[in-house]
Amino acid sequence: MNKYFLIPGLGNSGPLHWQTWFEKRLENCSRIEQTEWDAPAREDWVNTINNALKDIDTSNVILIGHSLGCATIAHWAAQTDKKIKGALLVAPSDLEAPVYTFPATGFSPFPLQKLPFKSIVVVSENDPWVSMERAKLFANSWGSKLISIGNAGHINADAGFGEWEEGIGILGGI
Numbered sequence: 001m002n003k004y005f006l007i008p009g010l011g012n013s014g015p016l017h018w019q020t021w022f023e024k025r026l027e028n029c030s031r032i033e034q035t036e037w038d039a040p041a042r043e044d045w046v047n048t049i050n051n052a053l054k055d056i057d058t059s060n061v062i063l064i065g066h067s068l069g070c071a072t073i074a075h076w077a078a079q080t081d082k083k084i085k086g087a088l089l090v091a092p093s094d095l096e097a098p099v100y101t102f103p104a105t106g107f108s109p110f111p112l113q114k115l116p117f118k119s120i121v122v123v124s125e126n127d128p129w130v131s132m133e134r135a136k137l138f139a140n141s142w143g144s145k146l147i148s149i150g151n152a153g154h155i156n157a158d159a160g161f162g163e164w165e166e167g168i169g170i171l172g173g174i
Helices: 018-025 040-052 068-079 133-142 166-170
Strands: 001-007 029-031 061-066 084-088 118-123 145-148
Touching: 001 018, 001 040, 001 068, 018 029, 018 061, 018 166, 040 068, 061 068, 068 084, 068 133, 084 166, 118 133, 118 166, 133 145
Parallel strands: 001 029, 001 061, 061 084, 084 118, 118 145
Antiparallel strands: none
16 A cells, blocks of 8 residues: 655645645655755755654555655655655755745755656646746656646646646556
């Protein structure tokens, strides 16, 4: 049976966010809680993934990242020898874009090495935090399947993504 871990982005995922809905909907699903949601440090965020996975069999683990959580997963993958089943990476933010002015430390340069597990990147064509060109670069570099869901904003609660059935279906592809 799969074990799901949610890795939200900056500010966490609120009660109306699709990740919160996934957490309630999926069996064996839990959120990785960060100590600092608003001014994150890469090392701290990566360590919380390590701590969450340290005493479990990871062969059926699927990480589910949103926004900055996607970069966190990519950084974690570059530093670990743990083998997981896969990752769903939704709306990865481009931390190197001029519009990304949030206080996030140590996440650049953006990790572009191939992920050692199956992954799917889900993007929107009008996401303010990542261009389609960069999203394609991330997916290609990571060896991920790329799925565009059209003009969907940042694929978060503000963009209307709460109960996201399509996302559950996409997750089934891992």
